[in-house]
Amino acid sequence: MKYLTLDEWIDNVKSLPNNKASGPSGISYEMLKNLNEDNQSFLHAFICVCMDLNDIPDxxxxATIYPIPKPKPFFANLTNTRLITLLETPSESFHQFIK
Structure with missing residues (x-):
């Protein structure tokens, strides 16, 4: 298994989409994008350690699952919704980490 280099990691983070809902912690892609190089390096190193130990933080x-109303009357009927799952953005970035 080959991990992304720090430069590849930073490029990957920069390419993440904007204006997406954040997970339970409230950390958004924009926050990850605006980390300085020292903090990007720390996050990259942390993910490398997680990979080496084959363990990720609990x-x-x-994830948080939210029902989003469909464009029709809700009538307190969950079939009139669609579900979205919000994962932690560092976790989503982590899953993109492996080449």
Whole structure:
């Protein structure tokens, strides 16, 4: 398995989409994009350690599911919604980490 280099990691983070809902922690892609190089390096190193240990933080395994109303009357009927799952953005970035 080959990990992304720090430069590849930073390029990957820069290419993440804007204006997406954040996960339970409230960390958005924009926040990850605006980390300075020292913090990007720290996050990159942390993810490398997670990969080496084959373990990720328990908080990154959690998700929040929200029902979003479809464009029709809701009538308190969940079939009139679609579900979205919000994952932690560092976790989503982590999954893109492996080449």
């Amino acid at each position: 908080e990154w395994k959690k």
